Amino acid sequence: MRLFLLLIALFVLSVLSLFVGIKSISIVDILHWTSEDWMILTLSRLPRTLAVLLTGIGISICGLIMQQMTQNKFVSPTTAGTLEAAKLGILGAIVCIPQYGALYKLIFAFLVTFIASVIFLKIADRIRHKSIIFIPVLGLLFGGVIKSITTFFAFQFNIVQDTETWLIGDFSGVLQGNYEVIFICLPIVIITYLYANKFTVVGMGESFSKNLGLDYRGVLLIGLLCISLTVSAIAVTIGTIPFLGLIIPNVVSLLYGDNLRKTLPYTAVIGALFVLVCDLLGRLIIYPFEVPIGMMVGLIGGLVFLILLIRKR
Amino acid sequence: MSIQLKKIILLTVVMLGLCALFLTYGLPTNWAYSFERRSYKVFAIGMVSCAVAYSSIVFQTLTHNRILTPSVMGFEAVYLLFQTVIVFMYGDKTFSVISAKENFFLSIVFMLGFAFILFKLIFKKENHNLYLLLLIGLVLETLFHTISSFLQLILDPNDFLILQGTLYASFNAINYDLIWYALVVLLGCFGIGLTQFRYLDVIGLGKAHAVNLGVPYFKKVRLHLFLIAALVAVSTALVGPIIFLGVLVTNLTYEMFKTYKHHILIPACCLVCFISILGAQFLVEHLFSFNIVISVIINFIGGLYFIYLLLKTRTL
Numbered sequence A: 001m002r003l004f005l006l007l008i009a010l011f012v013l014s015v016l017s018l019f020v021g022i023k024s025i026s027i028v029d030i031l032h033w034t035s036e037d038w039m040i041l042t043l044s045r046l047p048r049t050l051a052v053l054l055t056g057i058g059i060s061i062c063g064l065i066m067q068q069m070t071q072n073k074f075v076s077p078t079t080a081g082t083l084e085a086a087k088l089g090i091l092g093a094i095v096c097i098p099q100y101g102a103l104y105k106l107i108f109a110f111l112v113t114f115i116a117s118v119i120f121l122k123i124a125d126r127i128r129h130k131s132i133i134f135i136p137v138l139g140l141l142f143g144g145v146i147k148s149i150t151t152f153f154a155f156q157f158n159i160v161q162d163t164e165t166w167l168i169g170d171f172s173g174v175l176q177g178n179y180e181v182i183f184i185c186l187p188i189v190i191i192t193y194l195y196a197n198k199f200t201v202v203g204m205g206e207s208f209s210k211n212l213g214l215d216y217r218g219v220l221l222i223g224l225l226c227i228s229l230t231v232s233a234i235a236v237t238i239g240t241i242p243f244l245g246l247i248i249p250n251v252v253s254l255l256y257g258d259n260l261r262k263t264l265p266y267t268a269v270i271g272a273l274f275v276l277v278c279d280l281l282g283r284l285i286i287y288p289f290e291v292p293i294g295m296m297v298g299l300i301g302g303l304v305f306l307i308l309l310i311r312k313r
Numbered sequence B: 001m002s003i004q005l006k007k008i009i010l011l012t013v014v015m016l017g018l019c020a021l022f023l024t025y026g027l028p029t030n031w032a033y034s035f036e037r038r039s040y041k042v043f044a045i046g047m048v049s050c051a052v053a054y055s056s057i058v059f060q061t062l063t064h065n066r067i068l069t070p071s072v073m074g075f076e077a078v079y080l081l082f083q084t085v086i087v088f089m090y091g092d093k094t095f096s097v098i099s100a101k102e103n104f105f106l107s108i109v110f111m112l113g114f115a116f117i118l119f120k121l122i123f124k125k126e127n128h129n130l131y132l133l134l135l136i137g138l139v140l141e142t143l144f145h146t147i148s149s150f151l152q153l154i155l156d157p158n159d160f161l162i163l164q165g166t167l168y169a170s171f172n173a174i175n176y177d178l179i180w181y182a183l184v185v186l187l188g189c190f191g192i193g194l195t196q197f198r199y200l201d202v203i204g205l206g207k208a209h210a211v212n213l214g215v216p217y218f219k220k221v222r223l224h225l226f227l228i229a230a231l232v233a234v235s236t237a238l239v240g241p242i243i244f245l246g247v248l249v250t251n252l253t254y255e256m257f258k259t260y261k262h263h264i265l266i267p268a269c270c271l272v273c274f275i276s277i278l279g280a281q282f283l284v285e286h287l288f289s290f291n292i293v294i295s296v297i298i299n300f301i302g303g304l305y306f307i308y309l310l311l312k313t314r315t316l
Helices: A003-018 A035-070 A082-096 A102-126 A134-157 A180-203 A206-211 A216-237 A244-256 A260-285 A293-312 B003-024 B032-063 B075-097 B100-123 B130-153 B157-167 B176-203 B207-212 B217-239 B245-256 B262-286 B294-312
Strands: none
Touching: A003 A035, A003 A260, A035 A102, A035 A180, A035 A216, A035 A244, A035 A260, A082 A102, A082 A134, A082 A216, A102 A134, A102 A180, A102 A216, A134 B130, A134 B294, A180 A206, A180 A216, A180 A260, A206 A216, A244 A260, A244 A293, A260 A293, A293 B130, B003 B032, B003 B262, B032 B176, B032 B217, B032 B245, B032 B262, B075 B100, B075 B130, B075 B157, B075 B217, B100 B130, B100 B176, B100 B217, B176 B207, B176 B217, B176 B262, B207 B217, B245 B262, B245 B294, B262 B294
16 A cells, blocks of 8 residues: 555545534535534534544554664553553542643643653663563553552542543544644654654664764653653543554554654554544444444454464464 | 471461451440351451462462463453443343352353463464463453443443442452352362472473473463462452452562472462451451452552562562
């Protein structure tokens, strides 16, 4: 598949996504649309479609950076505890400053995510030569620890009945005016493109990077900032989506190889396509109700990951 | 008398003291009923402790690490998925269609089946890798959780209430009908397990050494994985999932008893686990007056300990 064809597919599906929903609006009657139809399109359908695309791009690129920085194909926001850290941050914001808006939640989530990422990198760095499989296992458990802390405080403040299904990714609440934070993903994609090669070098280890004359700490910091900001922004606006950052970079690497500069656009576009398809399916399966995106991607992504694992043997 | 035997005796004394405290603290005047309920609770906690301790220690011996426990294999997720599917199929008729006993044994069968499939999947090839087994278990766990959540999403709210009892079990809501069946399974597993300590000591040296010393490695690993599956099933069916309990009690045991001998480690770990749960439960009942769920406390403390272990140990 050429990038051009993928982009066309993405465009067609995005337009289609604008016309899927409870209120049927036909594209053929464009001349006869009432003001109400226009309002639904601009207030709800268009923001939703944009959010879907940005989420797909953001999380996939994040997964890619993480995999480069740890030199491990199985690391992603799901398998490094990043998602759970974002949840803990949001919970902290709800407890400490309930009256403030999304931006403050984002700041809290960002701080916790950043700290968790630093700790995880330290752990991963220590055991990098042990086994490629061991790092994601630890990362998932690390996420479990953060989750248990979240549950502990949630019980203390009696605010979360059930943290299991809490913050499961869901696009149905996206409306104009409550999702704009997600546009943070765009500058991050550009930064990633500029730093792509440096992230790979950082993944080789500290002494190696310094021998090549790279500012190891600086690049590491930029990478962690990118990851933490994107994951937090998406967690605050949409919720968490498991496995997304794991499978997209892996599938792209199987199809197009590992030249980061070359594959980066593919990762972004295929990520967006995948989330869009999952979202459309989720909207149609139990129509007029919706299956949240977190579940759709969790199911499909989990299966794809299993296939990748068993093939890799 | 060796120092280790002294430590075990000390732990036993502490355990008996705790039991006595737990059974008699603040009994009302007509004490018989309360006393009986409490005895059942202590008994169930003892069974869960033995199941968790044995399965965690053996699992760590098989996988050569001190921080992973069978919880990460996805057994508990299988249990939760099975419960969800039953309620999804039968709705409010669940209890008339399937009795607690049948449910319990079916859950065990499903978990054993899951262990068997995992085993076949990974050990089909010669170069089997236990870490791969773990990762696949973890992914399956997330997958099963997602499926369960999806079914719970489209479940009738009344039916969901039926399910909620099984999803968030605790030591305050022990499934008393199951105690005797669980005991039979537990004794069966221990009966087989007690004869295996010698092999475990050797397997702890590593696969190459074990094979060189004439241990039928493949068979023994398979046998122990099934024992672990059955024991996890017992503890999950009785009180529900507690993920970080295993990590906490095994590492406390290793700290106290610096030995590799399983005939010391396993009884010691059972005692440590019993003391931990009973102590936590006592605090929950009398200090927090039931305001907090015990599994939350244990996971919180165990989880922090887990991170500490990760950052402390150079070689995992």
